Amino acid sequence: MDALGLNHYLLLSALLFGIGVIGVLIRRNAIMVLMCLELIFNAANINLVAVSRFRPDLAGQIFTIFTITVAAAEVVIGLGLVIAMFRNALTVNVDEIHLLKG
Amino acid sequence: MLEYFWLIPLIPLVGVTINGLFASRFIRNENVTGIIASGCMLLAFLIGAGAFVQLAGLPVAERNVQIELYDWLDAGVAHMHDNEAGVTTARFRVSFGFQFDELSALMVLVVTGVGFLIHVYAIGYMKHDPPDPGYYRFFTYMNLFAAFMLILVLGSSYAMMFIGWEGVGLCSYLLIGYYYQKKSAGDAAKKAFVVNRIGDAGFLLGLFAIFFTFGTLDYDGVFAGAAHYSAGAGVLTFITMMLLVGAVGKSAQIPLFVWLPDAMEGPTPVSALIHAATMVTAGVYMIVRSNVLFSLAPTTMMVVAAIGALTALFAASIAMVQNDIKRVLAYSTVSQLGYMILACGVGAYAVGIFHLMTHAFFKALLFMAAGSVMHALHGELDMWKMGNLRKTMPITHKTFLVGTLAIVGVPGLAGFFSKDEILWNAWAGTHGSAWLWAVGTLVAGMTAFYMTRMLLLTFYGNSRMDEHTEQHVHESPPVMTYPLIVLAILSVIGGYVGIPANLQLGPLAALHERIDITRWLEPVTSGTRAQEAPGTGDEEHTAAVAAAPLQIVGAIGEPVTVVLQEERSEQAGHQDHTAMEWTLMLISTAVALAGIGLAYRVYAGGGVADEPFKRFAAPYRVLWNKYWVDEAYDAVFVNRIKDLGRGLWVLDDALVDGTVNGIANATLQAANASVEFDTRVIDGSVDGGAGVFWSGSRVLRALQSGYVQNYALIISVGVFVLVSAYLFF
Numbered sequence: 001m002d003a004l005g006l007n008h009y010l011l012l013s014a015l016l017f018g019i020g021v022i023g024v025l026i027r028r029n030a031i032m033v034l035m036c037l038e039l040i041f042n043a044a045n046i047n048l049v050a051v052s053r054f055r056p057d058l059a060g061q062i063f064t065i066f067t068i069t070v071a072a073a074e075v076v077i078g079l080g081l082v083i084a085m086f087r088n089a090l091t092v093n094v095d096e097i098h099l100l101k102g
Numbered sequence: 103m104l105e106y107f108w109l110i111p112l113i114p115l116v117g118v119t120i121n122g123l124f125a126s127r128f129i130r131n132e133n134v135t136g137i138i139a140s141g142c143m144l145l146a147f148l149i150g151a152g153a154f155v156q157l158a159g160l161p162v163a164e165r166n167v168q169i170e171l172y173d174w175l176d177a178g179v180a181h182m183h184d185n186e187a188g189v190t191t192a193r194f195r196v197s198f199g200f201q202f203d204e205l206s207a208l209m210v211l212v213v214t215g216v217g218f219l220i221h222v223y224a225i226g227y228m229k230h231d232p233p234d235p236g237y238y239r240f241f242t243y244m245n246l247f248a249a250f251m252l253i254l255v256l257g258s259s260y261a262m263m264f265i266g267w268e269g270v271g272l273c274s275y276l277l278i279g280y281y282y283q284k285k286s287a288g289d290a291a292k293k294a295f296v297v298n299r300i301g302d303a304g305f306l307l308g309l310f311a312i313f314f315t316f317g318t319l320d321y322d323g324v325f326a327g328a329a330h331y332s333a334g335a336g337v338l339t340f341i342t343m344m345l346l347v348g349a350v351g352k353s354a355q356i357p358l359f360v361w362l363p364d365a366m367e368g369p370t371p372v373s374a375l376i377h378a379a380t381m382v383t384a385g386v387y388m389i390v391r392s393n394v395l396f397s398l399a400p401t402t403m404m405v406v407a408a409i410g411a412l413t414a415l416f417a418a419s420i421a422m423v424q425n426d427i428k429r430v431l432a433y434s435t436v437s438q439l440g441y442m443i444l445a446c447g448v449g450a451y452a453v454g455i456f457h458l459m460t461h462a463f464f465k466a467l468l469f470m471a472a473g474s475v476m477h478a479l480h481g482e483l484d485m486w487k488m489g490n491l492r493k494t495m496p497i498t499h500k501t502f503l504v505g506t507l508a509i510v511g512v513p514g515l516a517g518f519f520s521k522d523e524i525l526w527n528a529w530a531g532t533h534g535s536a537w538l539w540a541v542g543t544l545v546a547g548m549t550a551f552y553m554t555r556m557l558l559l560t561f562y563g564n565s566r567m568d569e570h571t572e573q574h575v576h577e578s579p580p581v582m583t584y585p586l587i588v589l590a591i592l593s594v595i596g597g598y599v600g601i602p603a604n605l606q607l608g609p610l611a612a613l614h615e616r617i618d619i620t621r622w623l624e625p626v627t628s629g630t631r632a633q634e635a636p637g638t639g640d641e642e643h644t645a646a647v648a649a650a651p652l653q654i655v656g657a658i659g660e661p662v663t664v665v666l667q668e669e670r671s672e673q674a675g676h677q678d679h680t681a682m683e684w685t686l687m688l689i690s691t692a693v694a695l696a697g698i699g700l701a702y703r704v705y706a707g708g709g710v711a712d713e714p715f716k717r718f719a720a721p722y723r724v725l726w727n728k729y730w731v732d733e734a735y736d737a738v739f740v741n742r743i744k745d746l747g748r749g750l751w752v753l754d755d756a757l758v759d760g761t762v763n764g765i766a767n768a769t770l771q772a773a774n775a776s777v778e779f780d781t782r783v784i785d786g787s788v789d790g791g792a793g794v795f796w797s798g799s800r801v802l803r804a805l806q807s808g809y810v811q812n813y814a815l816i817i818s819v820g821v822f823v824l825v826s827a828y829l830f831f
Contacts, residue, residue: 025815033811094810101808 009050017043030085030092034078041071103152107202108169110146110153110210111252117142117245125238132237136225139241143221143248147214154207162625168258170199175261180313192317201258201321205626208455208619209255209387212462216379217248219585223470224371226581227477240280240369247273251380255387260309260319263388267305267352270381271298277372278365290364297361301351305388308344315341325394325629333398342395342402345388346409353385353439355413360732362436366428370473373428378435378469379462386442386458390451394629397449403533407447411528411541414440416729418548422555423725426483427472430556434509435465437545444542445524448531451627452620453523456600459619460516463596464508467589471502474578474586475560479571485559487568492561494575499561501586506557508593510550511694518691519597521546525690526602526683543690550697558705604683 016039023036045064052060086092117139125135157165177194202210221244228240247270254266279291313319315337316327331338349355354362365377376382389396389406396403414437421433438461445454476482478495492499508515511522525546529539565572577583600619601610625631727733805816 021818025811025818097810098808101806 304347349385
């Protein structure tokens with residue numbers, strides 16, 4: 001293991017993805033859920049950048065810039081939804097929001 | 103007036119319409135109802151009287167006015183029997199036609215005249231306090247009865263007579279059962295109806311036989327056709343026997359008399375009008391009307407005379423011991439009807455009608471006087487609870503006395519003349535014999551006895567009423583007493599229209615020259631009118647017919663033939679007859695006076711019960727129990743029919759009901775099984791299917807927690823699994 005190889009990046013990305021997924025699944029606070037979603041995004045971004053670095057192709061890095069941009073917009077919408085949710089239910093605790101219960 | 107005689111039966115129908123439809127709802131006034139009903143009778147009487155006078159003004163040959171109002175039945179061709187041509191056919195055609203001849207005219211006067219007086223009487227009699235709600239019904243039925251009775255006597259064919267015959271039977275039933283809340287009244291009405299039905303069946307068979315034989319039901323056609331037959335023809339005997347069955351039923355003769363005493367359950371005016379004066383005489387009228395047929399059937403005539411004589415004796419003997427004032431009169435009526443039938447049976451038809459008329463006067467009078475007594479005594483019927491009423495009810499007493507003397511046959515009153523004529527004809531008539539006369543005379547004595555007994559127990563002697571009743575005894579109001587007075591007058595003078603041959607002396611002879619009922623009825627009763635009727639057939643028959651009258655007239659008996667005999671200069675025979683008639687008259691009068699005397703001896707003391715008769719306990723008990731005729735009929739017929747009914751009921755219960763109930767049970771069982779199958783199998787499978795989905799959905803419901811993170815977890819696990827599967831397999 002002389003230098004950082006692609007596998008290290010992929011491993012980091014996988015860990016980050018796993019933390020993000022678990023965070024999404026277990027956190028009760030909607031904002032925390034959104035933040036964990038960001039982790040999942042960024043895990044994907046790391047994947048894209050790393051694969052792009054180890055291959056003679058820049059498309060992955062450019063695609064990542066787009067992704068970050070779109071992710072920013074997505075966070076804006078997500079936070080907007082949380083605020084709207086808070087106004088209706090007076091809580092941001094996703095446990096207490098179960099309108100979809102069958 | 104004569105051309106409007108057909109209105110006579112229709113006028114009472116107007117009263118029926120007014121009283122029947124409007125009285126209880128709109129008029130609501132008893133007096134108005136009574137006056138309408140009586141007024142209709144009066145109007146009918148006036149028309150009848152006018153027509154009668156006009157008829158009397160016509161020559162004898164034309165005294166038969168007929169009118170056909172419309173074709174009633176036209177049933178096409180039917181088979182008939184012809185003694186010459188074998189079986190032929192005839193058209194069954196009956197027109198609604200009326201006929202006004204001497205006999206009809208007389209009957210109309212009796213029915214409407216006596217009927218009017220009884221209607222007037224009923225206005226007072228039926229008035230009660232509190233008012234009887236059936237008052238209007240009563241007068242409706244009374245008028246309906248009068249209409250049917252007038253149709254009966256005015257019809258121009260046997261079919262018309264049958265309409266009236268059944269109609270009066272219906273009205274009789276309705277009026278006997280007038281107090282329908284009383285079980286005995288309902289029973290009596292049913293009894294009258296059923297017993298009459300037996301007679302009516304016979305009458306109807308007679309009508310069938312008449313049509314089968316003569317091809318028509320019109321009197322003219324039938325009587326003209328009868329000329330084709332010789333005396334004693336089997337078919338005529340059959341017809342007349344059947345007609346006799348009808349007459350026996352309607353006129354309450356042995357063996358069908360049992361209904362009439364029970365019919366006294368009806369109101370007293372009904373007893374007077376229907377069960378004494380008019381309806382029960384319909385049988386006599388029918389025999390007289392059919393005299394052409396009866397005269398040709400000597401066997402039937404013998405039976406008629408025997409039935410009449412036996413009934414007269416039988417009923418009179420029962421009347422001697424009864425205590426119910428109306429029942430005595432009822433048995434007396436049966437007995438007097440027996441006299442009339444006897445007169446017909448010996449061929450003295452006109453005399454039968456004569457007695458019918460006088461009997462209508464004095465029996466209606468007696469009934470109404472008895473009704474007047476009942477009215478004063480709160481409906482008391484037992485003569486042993488009356489007595490000494492002559493002081494408190496003078497008019498009723500006097501009229502009752504007149505009626506009694508008239509029926510007993512005290513010389514000079516109506517009953518004397520007609521009864522004497524009957525007895526004379528029973529002796530000397532064509533079919534007469536000594537024993538018929540003897541029975542008739544014995545009945546005269548019995549009649550005198552029971553009537554005197556009744557008179558004494560009711561109006562003389564000591565009062566046997568209780569305190570309360572005695573205080574309230576009163577003479578009836580004028581509306582009731584005036585009819586009594588009129589009838590009393592008629593009961594006195596009614597007999598002078600038929601003066602016996604031996605009494606035709608001095609002024610009576612002059613009266614006889616002007617008025618004589620037998621001469622008036624002769625065209626009908628001798629059959630000559632019928633023989634002259636057109637359409638008799640070919641010349642040969644006409645010749646035979648022309649020869650017939652002499653023979654038949656000769657067969658009629660003394661009163662009718664007396665003129666002929668004079669013409670034939672049989673002076674010697676006439677002398678003989680006169681002497682004999684005097685003898686018989688004196689004997690019968692003596693017997694009647696003996697009956698009066700005996701009754702006076704026994705009952706004049708007043709207050710003693712039938713003590714003298716206890717010595718004759720056995721015969722007394724027989725009479726008291728009316729020979730157990732009702733019981734015998736019950737045992738032989740009524741109870742057997744009841745048994746039959748009960749048997750049929752058991753059969754019905756076991757077999758018919760059993761079958762039906764069995765089928766019902768089987769159906770029920772099948773239905774239950776079907777229900778079981780339905781609930782268990784069909785519902786079970788449906789519910790079972792639903793249950794599967796129900797429990798399945800309960801499991802799946804748990805997945806729908808509504809927590810977004812659950813869904814996310816499931817997605818994640820799913821993705822993990824899928825990717826793992828992709829990677830490792």
